[in-house]
Amino acid sequence: MNEFRDEVLAARASGDCRRLVELIPYARMLGIDFHENAAGELVFRLAYQPENIGNPSLPALHGGAVGAFMEHAAIFELLWRLEASMLPRVVDFSIDYLRPGQPEDAFARCRVWRQGQRVANVAVETWQSGRETTIATARGHFLLSAPESATTS
Amino acid sequence: MAAGERLLGGAWWLLFGVPAVRRYFGGRFFDSIPHSRRMGLSVTGLGRRTFSARVDYRDELVGNPWRGTLHGGVVTTLIDQTSGAAAFFSRSPPELVATLDLRIDHLRAAEPGLPVHARAECYHLTRHVAFVRCTAYDRSEDDPVATGVSAFMRNGSVPLRLGFGRRR
Numbered sequence: 001m002n003e004f005r006d007e008v009l010a011a012r013a014s015g016d017c018r019r020l021v022e023l024i025p026y027a028r029m030l031g032i033d034f035h036e037n038a039a040g041e042l043v044f045r046l047a048y049q050p051e052n053i054g055n056p057s058l059p060a061l062h063g064g065a066v067g068a069f070m071e072h073a074a075i076f077e078l079l080w081r082l083e084a085s086m087l088p089r090v091v092d093f094s095i096d097y098l099r100p101g102q103p104e105d106a107f108a109r110c111r112v113w114r115q116g117q118r119v120a121n122v123a124v125e126t127w128q129s130g131r132e133t134t135i136a137t138a139r140g141h142f143l144l145s146a147p148e149s150a151t152t153s
Numbered sequence: 154m155a156a157g158e159r160l161l162g163g164a165w166w167l168l169f170g171v172p173a174v175r176r177y178f179g180g181r182f183f184d185s186i187p188h189s190r191r192m193g194l195s196v197t198g199l200g201r202r203t204f205s206a207r208v209d210y211r212d213e214l215v216g217n218p219w220r221g222t223l224h225g226g227v228v229t230t231l232i233d234q235t236s237g238a239a240a241f242f243s244r245s246p247p248e249l250v251a252t253l254d255l256r257i258d259h260l261r262a263a264e265p266g267l268p269v270h271a272r273a274e275c276y277h278l279t280r281h282v283a284f285v286r287c288t289a290y291d292r293s294e295d296d297p298v299a300t301g302v303s304a305f306m307r308n309g310s311v312p313l314r315l316g317f318g319r320r321r
Contacts, residue, residue, distance in 0.1 A: 054189075
């Protein structure tokens with residue numbers, strides 16, 4: 001996994017978020033990217049594409065696509081912020097759907113409530129054109145260390 | 154009008170007792186969803202209150218390129234849609250539903266190369282809410298990859314006269 005660590009550190013050193021997204025095939029497929037805003041927060045974007053529609057008659061984004069987007073956001077947030085030696089592994093993920101997702105770009109922000117040695121608790125919030133209009137929130141736990149690395153470090 | 158509706162509802166109920174018919178509509182339901190087509194989700198079974206589907210392993214769905222395992226979000230989408238379908242088809246005629254919440258426990262990574270199956274059961278219905286649980290597995294249902302529980306708002310029957318999957 002050292003190759004992975006090198007890739008992540010190189011991407012962070014260059015400040016180029018896209019390099020991180022390029023590493024994960026499923027993030028590329030969904031159309032995810034992110035950037036660091038003036039306040040130093042990471043803002044994630046799920047670019048609108050017709051393949052992400054889940055209800056063609058409304059139309060609305062697929063709940064699974066929104067959920068997966070938030071899961072990606074939490075993982076990228078952790079990768080970008082901490083000295084990760086492995087890809088954070090999702091333990092559980094809980095999504096609240098507040099409004100149907102409109103057929104347009106969606107944005108997300110994460111908050112790492114607690115980050116311990118082995119596990120992190122992350123909250124995610126997703127909105128669209130109106131920053132105040134949250135369409136979904138999520139909360140998840142992520143494992144940060146591999147079982148074998150517990151003995152080596 | 155009301156009698157006509159009732160007749161149509163009865164006809165639908167009878168028709169829906171035939172497994173092949175249920176499966177046909179399950180397949181049409183999945184095919185009508187662009188994201189489902191994109192991910193390659195397919196229906197594998199349809200009971201009175203249960204719904205089974207699967208997603209085939211594909212390179213573009215990988216979340217960990219070093220191990221080749223699928224991303225957790227793939228399982229999220231599979232469970233979300235299968236659970237929604239179980240709620241949708243829990244009544245005849247089917248009911249429009251909106252997801253309230255969904256919690257997924259990722260028990261282990263799915264084995265690279267294998268399809269992931271999901272089986273959802275709508276285990277309780279109240280007047281306004283449908284409760285669904287779902288299990289995702291690769292080799293055996295006794296050894297799950299993930300489990301999910303979700304709640305859906307019931308938004309009324311699909312208007313039958315206007316055809317399947319369309320809204321007034």
